Amino acid sequence: MKQIKGINHIGLRVRSLEIARAFYEQLGFEFIIGPIGPEPVAVMEHPSGINLNLILNTTSDASAKNVLMDLPEKHTGYTHIALEIDDLEAVRKQLTALKISITETVELPDGAVLVFVRDPDGNVIEFHKPA
Numbered sequence: 001m002k003q004i005k006g007i008n009h010i011g012l013r014v015r016s017l018e019i020a021r022a023f024y025e026q027l028g029f030e031f032i033i034g035p036i037g038p039e040p041v042a043v044m045e046h047p048s049g050i051n052l053n054l055i056l057n058t059t060s061d062a063s064a065k066n067v068l069m070d071l072p073e074k075h076t077g078y079t080h081i082a083l084e085i086d087d088l089e090a091v092r093k094q095l096t097a098l099k100i101s102i103t104e105t106v107e108l109p110d111g112a113v114l115v116f117v118r119d120p121d122g123n124v125i126e127f128h129k130p131a
Contacts, residue, residue, distance in 0.1 A: 009043075009051035010081050013058050014121045017042050020054050023119050026098050050083070058121075066122040080116070080124035088113055088129040 014020035021031055024044050034042025035056050042054040067075055085091050095102060095117060103124075104116040111131030116124055 009053050011041075011053045011055050012081075012119070012121070012123050013055045014119075014123075015058050015060070016120075017054060017056055019120045023100075024052060024054075026100070027125075064122075066124070069124055070122065080126050082114075082126040082128045085127045085129050088115070088127075091115065091127050091129075 012020070017035065021042070021044065025031070027046070029044040029046045029050075029052060032043040032045055034040065034054065036042075039055055039057050042056065044052045044054065046052075065071060067077075069079055092102070092115065095115075100117050102115055103118055104114075106114040106116075108114070108131070113129045115127040115129075117127070118124060
């Protein structure tokens, strides 16, 4: 479809607005509004234009595993978001300073490097440094 111009937002189901908001603010996202709507949703936006909808209707408890990533049986669905970066070492230093654990680092044959973290709800975030 030629009419598609880009990704408008990413929806993430979270347990606590306060906890998720604090985490994403550390990554540079700004709180815009919320909770609003029947589900309800809070909106955060990064200066780069990336928009997150934090969906506040989960029924799982804090000990629940990420069904798309942490169970042996693999389910269909979105598994992570990838944020493109231009300075890998700066991102690693910032994550360390924020006490956000890097869960995996992958170096691709073409020279790209992928660094993965989890948000407080177990949602996977990839920091992608192209080759």
